Amino acid sequence: MKKQKNALGSPFKRGFAAVLGNERYQSITVPVFAILLSLLAAAVVLLIMGKNPLTAFASFLQGSGILPKPNYAAKKSMVTDLFSMLNMLTPMIFASLAVAVALKAGLFNIGVSGQMLVSGFAASVLVGYSDLPMGIALPLVLIIGIVGGAAVGALIGWLKHRFNINEVVSSIMLNYIFSYTVSFFINTRFIDPVSRQSRSISSAARLTLTNVELGAIKLDLPLGMLLAIPMAFFVKFLLDKTRVGYEMKVVGLNRRAAEYAGINVGRNIVLSMAISGALAGLAGITFYMGYYNSIQPRVLASLGFDSIAVCLLGNSNPIGILFSSLLITVISKGSNYLSSTANVPQEIAQLITGLILLFSACGTYIRYRVSATKDELRDLKKRAEGIKDEGGDRV
Amino acid sequence: MEDYIVEMRHITKRFPGIVANDDVSISIKKGEIYAILGENGAGKSTLMSMLFGMYEPDEGEIYIRGQKVHISSPSHATKLNIGMVHQHFKLVKNYTITENIILGQEPKRRFLGLLPAVDVKGTDKKIAELSKRYGLEVDPTKRIEEINVSTQQRVEILKMLYREAEILIFDEPTAVLTPQEIEFLLDIIRELRNSGKTIILITHKLEEIKKVADRCAILCRGRLVEVLDVENTSTKTMANLMVGRDVSFTAEKKPAQPGDKVLEVNKLCVKNSEGFDVVKDVSFNIHAGEIFAIAGVSGNGQEEIADAVAGLLKMSGKIVLDGEDITDKTVRERALAGISYIPQDRQEVGLVLDFDLAENLALRDYFKAPFCQKGILRREEFDKHAEKLISEFDIRSGQGTSTVVRSMSGGNQQKAIIAREIVQNSKLMIFVQPTRGLDIGAIENIHKQIIAERDKGRAVLLISLELDEIIALADTIGVMYNGEMQTIAPANTLTANQVGEYMMGVKSK
Known part of the structure; x- marks a missing residue:
């Protein structure tokens, strides 16, 4: 199959098709190719800035605790940085899973940030400011997070099913509504006059154990991580092995076939948005009540939007998402360190993160180019063969 | 030799598995209404699509005004003064009629003597005149979404006239119209003929042909059956010619034994x-x-x-x-x-193309035991079921039960659906x-x-x-x-x- 003559297309094109053309491995090769492209683009930016891209990339890894830094402050070490990165990774995994579940049902949940905010705020107010002991507070936080997010998701799904309101529009609008409503309450009721954020929640209600001393080092233990990784496997199981997942996928892939098969399309739209919202809710509580312990008014977490790119980079596959979340979190966490050590302005570090997100979201385009190139090569091949044995028609 | 404006000689066009046109020759005189009659799939649209440059014939030649031509694209056909009104209109909904008509050939003017701009206003007038001349009754400033189907069709006609088409092809123009609108359209067609245009009318409606056409070619299964003078032929004869033939396949079947x-x-x-x-x-x-x-x-x-x-x-x-x-x-x-x-x-x-064969073959049963137990799907049962149907109904696929259905041939896709539905024992x-x-x-x-x-x-x-x-x-x-x-x-x-x-x-x- 792969034997092609030199006359059949440029070597670059043939190499491109040969490396990425195999559909079976495309779920891995295409994201890897996208990442390489993005690193290349980042390297160009760094070179223009007059920095060595390799040192810069190394400082990404140093900043997120994967490579050792030259020196550490007292009681800090590489492990501290690693756990700090994991603390940020936790909500990212949940948020990206939320996007993936909706996407499987053919829906685009761009309202992850809003759902995060609602559940984070509700859990903060109801549990975070109480004096409940940890054993009661933490399960309550989880339940409120899940229910709050699920309710918002279900609302978006219901609006789509009942009034045919595009979920993208309704979730963007709801994002604003939630953002301003929550900041109204924070500003009037829960403001901390010094930080200009909501008051810190009790440490008993916080999903991250802060400043835990392990031997000679201090670190932050993200408890949510214990749930995030199993959750990815659970979502994978739900989508691939259950009746619910099967129905959601049929609805997502071919709505008319779903109706034909007797699947209740409306129920599945509401359900998948509710599940997506619940996952976003988990992202909300691990973000506002784990990674942070307060809410900044009038700001939607950019993590909620980044999660869309992370999900696409992970091919909407829950296990792929574990890896893509790790990569993106390493880069955004490392970008702080990059700006402080390599003397790259914070903006440029952010820009590089942005570039990587941008390239990682274009897997579909890469796939399209691959198949177009393959078609082109096939045509060339056919034409060459046609010239050889003209008239040899075979039906 | 008579003055033929369009001649299609010995046209053959094959598609995979089917011969759409088989050695069809027609000659159309300038200024006549020439109808092409046939059942669904008789090859009418294919024949005219070749005249309009959407396909190229496998064999045969096309002559326009006596010149042999290779019509390679619709825009080439437009240059040869051929226009076509498709069954499904090709209009931009939120553009005005004028904007739709000039799309692709926008008349330019200089805004403030400098910036290039599209001269919509000036064209409005031109189109209003054109519309009046042929009795089309169209207001060029209306948007497509504001006008009804019949008017949209007239916009398509204007589009051809604006591009100075002399040979006008109508593909099933009355399929979407009410009886009154049909009458109006037929009037317009007559009017166009009277002003010297040549009209080709693809249709399977006999009354219309009887009303307007001068001559009529009857196609059946890709072959030209006969060309008739409409005036001297009854609709009944036309209908018989269209469908009356030896049945090409007979299925062996015993007499029915109807029950309850x-x-x-x-x-x-x-x-x-x-x-x-x-x-x-x-x-x-x-x-x-x-x-x-x-x-x-x-x-x-x-x-x-x-x-x-x-x-x-x-x-x-x-x-x-x-x-x-x-x-x-x-x-x-x-x-x-x-x-x-x-x-x-x-x-x-009938299918979810991105699902594999096993998942598609269970589309009707996935929620029943043994496929699903307590909400959990059992892939091995899907595979077992699929393997049974694959061998029983001879469904061919590249990778067996895990073949993505999109990659299968149409015939095998249909086999899969039929297999799935038959085993329901409905x-x-x-x-x-x-x-x-x-x-x-x-x-x-x-x-x-x-x-x-x-x-x-x-x-x-x-x-x-x-x-x-x-x-x-x-x-x-x-x-x-x-x-x-x-x-x-x-x-x-x-x-x-x-x-x-x-x-x-x-x-x-």
């Missing part, structure tokens, strides 16, 4: 999405061991009957399956009550266009299966646009025209010609 009544459809009415009645008061019964076939030209309400019985369309009236009133039941409840359905559109409705099986686009071997195979199902004592509802298929398989034939059931009669009492006449609305009860 399985399906009772009573006063079924269905509205389409625009609120028009597409099925009007249709009633019929199907018995066990009987093939009830509904014939009709596409778009006369047959497909909607199938969807309504399966529960996919809102309807009024009453449907009784085996003594049980299923009128208010959902699709799933009806399927469980005993309805299998092979839908017309296998890729958009009381009623609905087949809509079961052999569309398939090759002869596959068609024969499917016909055998349909008869086998009947012989097992199932009730079969067969809806097809292929008259041959209906004649070959049906025990009872119902004919739909314009949403109404024209006749219901035992198959052996009707000839193909009679069915054809009912289908054309020439004959009614």
